[in-house]
Amino acid sequence: MKKKDVILLVLLLGAAAAAAIFLRFSGEQEAQRIVVTVDGAVFGTYSLFEERTVDVENAFGHNRIVIENGSAYMEAADCPDKYCMTYKPVSRTNESIICLPHRLVVRAEGTKSTGIEQTELDGIVQ
Numbered sequence: 001m002k003k004k005d006v007i008l009l010v011l012l013l014g015a016a017a018a019a020a021i022f023l024r025f026s027g028e029q030e031a032q033r034i035v036v037t038v039d040g041a042v043f044g045t046y047s048l049f050e051e052r053t054v055d056v057e058n059a060f061g062h063n064r065i066v067i068e069n070g071s072a073y074m075e076a077a078d079c080p081d082k083y084c085m086t087y088k089p090v091s092r093t094n095e096s097i098i099c100l101p102h103r104l105v106v107r108a109e110g111t112k113s114t115g116i117e118q119t120e121l122d123g124i125v126q
């Protein structure tokens with residue numbers, strides 16, 4: 001191996017390690033649940049491991065979120081742009097689906113390592 005090749009290899013390994021660290025800390029991990037908020041207020045929190053349909057019906061309109069196979073997606077919406085229905089299913093931490101006309105946000109959160117509910121953590125601290 002030439003010296004130049006060694007330098008290139010080290011650079012590549014360094015880049016790979018940096019990418020792995022970045023992914024780890026940017027929360028690209030399997031989410032545990034979704035939080036649905038409407039106009040900034042929490043509508044509900046649902047486990048990604050229980051298949052179900054969540055209907056959100058309010059003054060803004062109707063949205064139907066379907067949870068299956070550890071991910072959630074917008075199955076139906078009566079918003080004018082239907083843009084929320086084009087989002088990819090969310091299954092990883094911090095991924096989200098946004099329905100702007102209905103001020104609705106579906107955000108995936110929680111990881112295996114921090115999957116413990118906040119209340120339980122509080123209990124340990126106290």
Ligand SMILES: [Zn+2]
Nearest residue numbers: 077079084099
């Ligand atoms: Zn929408």
